[in-house]
Amino acid sequence: MSDQVSFGYEDIAPEDKTARVGGVFSSVASKYDIMNDAMSGGLHRLWKDQFVRRVKPQPGEAVLDMAGGTGDIAFRMAAKGAEVVVADINQDMLDVGIERAMERGLSEGAGGLSWSCQNAEQLSYPDRQFDAYTIAFGIRNVTHIDRALAEAHRVLKFGGRFYCLEFSTMTWPGMKQAYDSYSHKLVPQIGKAVAGDENSYRYLIESIRRFPPMPEFEKLIRDAGFARTRVEPIMGGLVAIHSGWKI
Template sequence: MSETVSFGYEDVDVSEKTAMVGEVFSKVAAKYDLMNDVMSGGMHRLWKDRFVRRVKPQKGEAILDMAGGTGDIAFRMAPSGAEITVSDINQEMLDVGIERALERGIDPDEGSLVWSRQNAEELKFSSRSFDAYTIVFGIRNVTHIDKALKEAHRVLKYGGRFYCMEFSTTEWPGFKEIYDAYSHKVMPKMGGLVAQDEDSYRYLAESIRRFPPMPEFEAMIRDAGFARTKVEPIFGGAVAIHSGWKV
């Protein structure tokens, strides 16, 4: 029997998921950041600011921002003077980020930002290349999360840090039912109205529910070789910042 993985609430052949996820993000790339504002009421901006404060990028560091195509995290880290490689498996997402960089007067061929199409499960970078690895709202869409975590560990230098922000399961009593109803009924409708794509946002909502709970994902990070792992719940656990160190 062929191996299956989750695609939202569906189980699909493992060979199909990467292309299916790619199609979703190709469709939503142009409106991705606008939809983040609409769906979170702008709160994703505060969450990302908080995330970057935890990463503490420093001048001269080499940082890999994986699944960071539109540049939202990279643009926040760039003022630190760190050398940031923005990577994504989806070229349409990277194209949006490059366009946004040009609008900010940042030449995509020069300066502290480099744009690179990469598969998180099979990075083309040399081992021990980066001081920090970041991934925000992206790892749940990876076909083999364990492979992506091991690759993150491989490309980090000793003493390097791993930071991931991902949606999770809220721990606030009574809020779970409200959040579930919003995710399954409101989010797809908003996707249809704003991005003319209800199905893609239905998948994105479902993918959150299929992602491992915080303790389980922290265990996966440890299994990949990281030490001093930590979980920081935000908004009652609806979002969480996970971290670990390569020692």
């Protein structure tokens, strides 16, 4: 089974995962932000605010926001003066982000934002291009996480920083069981009611369960060449901010 990768609770051929994940996000793109509010009770906004505070984007810095699709992280960083490339493998997600930017009065390429369709495992950028690389709620959907991390390391300048916000494994006693029950039973039903798509949200919850625990994922970041790695659990590990530096 070593030549297979996870798609939720399924094990499938690696060449099939990219297409199937693409189908999921094309299906949910138009309702993605509404569903984030519905699933988290709006908490995802606070998590993203905290994430950007940790990244500390600076005026004029070049930041690659991978899997940035709808622009939630990028808008926050661009407001700090950073020059942000919003990259995503899924054009439907990028289209939603571009539309949201236009609603804010930002034409494409304006306001420190640009948009690019990119595969996290094979970026088109040259070595040492960016001051920071961010990815929020996207790394678990990558087919080969180690390749994506290696690419993140490659495109960062020396002294550049990597930040990842992702769902993780809750460690609070008693809360883990309650959250597991909520996520497996209710989230797909919310997806059905709000986005008209139960199966895609079932996959997204299952993908969280298959994602490596915090110490294991931190090791993958170190193995990619990053130093001074750190993990910051939020809400007992419901989500976590992982970081590392290219030095």
